[in-house]
Amino acid sequence: MLNVLDSAVPVECWSCSIGQSTTTLFCPHCSKIQPPSGGNYFTVFSLTPHLNIDLAALETEFHRLSRKLHPDRFARATDQEKEWSLADTALLNDAYRTLKEPLRRTEYLLKLEGSEIGEEFAGKDKANPSRVPADLLEEVFELNMQLDEMRMARKVGEEDPALHASLTEAKNKFEAMVNDVDQDLRKEWTNWDQSDQTVRQSSQNKMVSLLDRRRYLSNLLRDVTETLGA
Amino acid sequence: MAYSDKVIDHYNNPRNVGQLDKASTEVGTGLVGAPECGDVMRLQIRVNPETQVIEEAKFKTFGCGSAIASSSLATEWIKGKTVSDALEIKNTDIVKELSLPPVKIHCSVLAEDAIRAAIGDWKKKNGVAETADATAAAH
Known part of the structure; x- marks a missing residue:
């Protein structure tokens, strides 16, 4: 789940009482474990929200933090700290899974920045019910019809080579379109990372x-x- | 997640699946999609030019069971209604009838959008002045 809280508000370490500007899993001053609330997936890794991520560094940091949160290290800690170490581990795992995967990372950052995306916002944008261009809808619909036709023909044991060929062609075309979208997304990552609020x-x-x-x-x-593979 | 009996019934026996002649002036076509899940829905109506009654309604939906059930139910409801009465149907009516869970409410929204888009298309073809509401939904 998203845990979007205002990370700009300084939080005080429960142990050494020194305030920090961002919430990390461990206090930078006294190294004591911190409760999982207050941060987001980026602050877990001491990162500011951005889209071009060094995946190797992310993995290294994930392993380092995982080791630091290991239950063995909390064998003699207070019950409260034990509880936090488990909750922090769950948060760390969610954060890592989300940030390492490009699409999930992008969606997460967009939600963090207030964009209304995902199923929970479906249909809320009443003034603009279809944000996808009509010609794409048209094409998606047509191809679905062809797929239906092919499945139907299969059921009665017939295979239409022409239909198979046109679906294969469509598949290649749509694969190319997905690649284009991914390239455009990557461009926007850099654009977002390097820009100020208005461009963002x-x-x-x-x-x-x-x-x-x-x-x-x-x-x-x-x-x-x-359908083609079946 | 468990579907309600009504959703399962519409899913197994969808009413009014098919298509109408898109080129006919009596036919309005609405093609809508839900970007959140990638569902697409086409709903078509044939309107009697004298009475403005929707005499035929057909749909084809590629999506989950709730999306199929919502559009199937929508065609059942609008058949026999006048165009203006059909516009009164709200997605919340569909939610209630099908007992859709919160995560599937967008399927009912899609069905309502499809009705509005189909009616909008028919109005455009026939030069009927659109209400502001219908114009917004048709885009």
């Missing part, structure tokens, strides 16, 4: 619609691949 807003909107487009395309690719 428009970059976020672009990423939201790229992700929308990608969802249609990848659903379709999944179905086409499944």
Whole structure:
């Protein structure tokens, strides 16, 4: 789950009482474990939210923190600290899984920055119910019809080579479209990372619609691949 | 997640699956999609030009069971209604009838959008002045 709290508010370490500007899993002053609340997936890794991530460094940090949170290290700690070490481990795992995967990382950052994406916002944008261009919808629909036809023909034991060929062609085309979307997304990552707030807003909107487009395309690719492979 | 009996019934026996002649002036077509899940839904109506009653409604939906059930139910409900009465149908009515869980409410929204888009298309073809609401939904 998202844990979006205001990370700009300084938090005080429960043990040494020194305030910190961001919440990390361990106090930078006294090294004591901190409760998991207050931060986000980026602050878990002492990162500011950004999209181009050094994955090797992320993995190294994940392993380092995992070791530091290991239950053996808390054998003689207080019950409260033991409880936090478990909760922090869960948070660390969620954070790592989300940040290492490009699409999940992008969605997470967009949510963190207030973009309304994902199922929980579905249908809320009433003034703009379809953020995907009509021609893409048209194409997605047509291809789904062809897929249906092919499945139907299969059921009665017929295979239409022409239909198979046109689906294969469509599959290649949609794969290329997904690649284009991914390239555009990467461009926006850099744009977002390097820009100020005003540019960031428009970059976020672009990423939201790229992700929308990608969802249609990848659903379709999944179905086409499944049907062709069956 | 368990589907309600009504959803399962519509899913197994969808009503009014099919298509109408898109080129006919009596036919309005709405093609809508939910970017959150990648579902696509096409809903078509054939309107009697004299009475403005929706005499035929067909749909084809590629998506989950709830999306199929929502559009199936929508076609059942709008058939026999006048265009303006059909616009009164709200997604919350569909949610109630099908007992959709919160994560599937967007399926009912999609069905409502599809009704509005189909009616919007028919109005555009026939030069009927659109209400502001219908215009917004048709885009």
